[in-house]
Amino acid sequence: MKKIIYLHGLESEPGGPKVSFLAEKGMVYAPAMDYETLDLHEFILTLGMPDLIIGSSMGGYIADIIGSHLGVDVLLFNPALHSRSIEVEFDDEDPYGNEYDKRTIILGTEDDVINPEVTKSIRPKWDNEATFDEIEGMGHRTPLDVFVNMYNKHA
Secondary structure, three states, X not given: OEEEEEEOOOOOOOOOHHHHHHHHXXXXXXXXXXXXXXXXXXXXXXXXXXXXXXXXXXXXXXXXXXXXXXXXXXXXXXXXXXXXXXXXXXXXXXOOOOOOOOEEEEEEOOOOOOOHHHHHHOOOOOOOOOEEEEEOOOOOOOOHHHHHHHHHHHO
């Protein structure tokens, strides 16, 4: 059974229909996240070894970092790789590791919170093969049908 971690966005609540959908696909861990007090090192130690990490917005940013340390596939929805309203404290200046497997980034073309064009233009040192999938007309929030379709396509 697939082990999936789902990290919600900054202003979102844990649970909901996306987590219910994921629970049909495997064992899902979808904790309540407080990004302002997150100790990333401690959090990674609690995760074990998932098969997939999914994150949305700020959760996408954190999922991206965790995936780079664990070598786990990540599916990121409008990740806050830039333009974050808060900054997470890290022990190191560069929080990224270099153990990537598959990295898929889903972008809403109408996202007015995290500019998708900026997201496509940044390339961290380890990112040579991220897959981008753009959803025409989607804003920052990901509708359930898009979430399900992108999971089925990329997970």
